[in-house]
Amino acid sequence: MEPLLKVSDLSIGFNTEAGLLCAVSGVSFDVGKKEKFGIIGESGCGKSVTALSLLRLIPDPPGKILSGKILFDNQDLMALPIDKVRAIRGKRISMIFQEPVASLNPVFTVGSQIAEVFRVHEKSSRKEAHERAVEMIKLVRIPDPERRSGEYPHQLSGGMCQRIMIAMALSLSPELLIADEPTTALDVTIQAQILELINELTEKFGMSLILITHDLGVVAETVQRVMVMYTGLAMELASTDEIFDNPLHPYTKGLMEAMPGRGLEEKAGSKQKLYTIPGLVPSPLDLPKGCPFQERCPMVKPHCREAMPELEQKRPSHWVRCFEVK
Numbered sequence: 001m002e003p004l005l006k007v008s009d010l011s012i013g014f015n016t017e018a019g020l021l022c023a024v025s026g027v028s029f030d031v032g033k034k035e036k037f038g039i040i041g042e043s044g045c046g047k048s049v050t051a052l053s054l055l056r057l058i059p060d061p062p063g064k065i066l067s068g069k070i071l072f073d074n075q076d077l078m079a080l081p082i083d084k085v086r087a088i089r090g091k092r093i094s095m096i097f098q099e100p101v102a103s104l105n106p107v108f109t110v111g112s113q114i115a116e117v118f119r120v121h122e123k124s125s126r127k128e129a130h131e132r133a134v135e136m137i138k139l140v141r142i143p144d145p146e147r148r149s150g151e152y153p154h155q156l157s158g159g160m161c162q163r164i165m166i167a168m169a170l171s172l173s174p175e176l177l178i179a180d181e182p183t184t185a186l187d188v189t190i191q192a193q194i195l196e197l198i199n200e201l202t203e204k205f206g207m208s209l210i211l212i213t214h215d216l217g218v219v220a221e222t223v224q225r226v227m228v229m230y231t232g233l234a235m236e237l238a239s240t241d242e243i244f245d246n247p248l249h250p251y252t253k254g255l256m257e258a259m260p261g262r263g264l265e266e267k268a269g270s271k272q273k274l275y276t277i278p279g280l281v282p283s284p285l286d287l288p289k290g291c292p293f294q295e296r297c298p299m300v301k302p303h304c305r306e307a308m309p310e311l312e313q314k315r316p317s318h319w320v321r322c323f324e325v326k
Contacts, residue, residue: 010068038223111149
């Protein structure tokens with residue numbers, strides 16, 4: 001089956017005073033129709049930049065897509081004029097951002113912001129757009145949707161603001177939903193509700209989902225395939241079951257071992273100390289020659305310091321960037 005989204009050799013850089021910072025390097029992946037795909041990795045590894053590039057939202061300057069193709073339904077988004085891309089944003093591809101309160105306009109009611117989606121993309125009348133906005137607020141299970149539609153973002157909790165963002169993103173039943181750390185700013189009980197809501201509504205509308213997170217528990221419960229990123233590179237790509245049951249890359253293994261309850265907890269007196277990956281992530285402006293994980297890797301060999309390994313297929317549907325994985 002032809003994938004809905006196909007990203008090939010995507011590289012993104014930012015001009016800084018210290019030089020060109022390469023935030024994403026040669027990343028390739030695809031997302032099938034109705035598939036749930038996860039992107040995981042530490043903060044600063046390029047997850048959000050990858051997501052923003054799919055909608056051509058990288059600020060230029062200082063950012064720039066250096067190379068690659070982004071094919072959506074066999075249409076190259078990189079080759080489209082920006083007005084055509086704007087027509088796709090919100091209508092065919094939608095995004096839920098990390099900070100719901102910061103993503104909403106503080107001077108407009110939440111109802112008017114959802115209604116704007118219908119007015120811009122479907123030329124709905126003011127009355128019809130308002131009615132549909134109230135329906136969407138009801139759909140994301142906010143009580144008293146008519147009253148809430150007239151409130152401003154600061155009058156709502158973080159969880160309610162995130163529900164408003166979900167309502168806005170799903171208003172036109174897009175084919176692809178990108179959720180960028182959708183629960184980061186929320187407490188644990190609200191996080192579970194938001195994830196359940198995203199899961200339920202993507203199933204209901206038959207959408208594809210790209211979920212970007214550093215929470216491995218969320219990934220395990222939500223997506224079918226996972227891409228693991230480190231310093232802007234795809235280090236491993238496989239099904240969720242393969243990633244959790246049989247991770248191959250040393251970095252992925254370290255992430256799994258650091259999970260409470262399944263890792264290498266060390267006993268310290270009566271308490272247990274969680275396993276952590278030794279060392280620090282290298283600066284993207286000063287990456288070492290060869291594999292960027294070399295200083296933290298328990299499997300490092302001399303040739304790892306000399307050349308960058310390619311992302312290679314090691315097993316059926318399991319791709320890894322490591323010389324030492326056979």
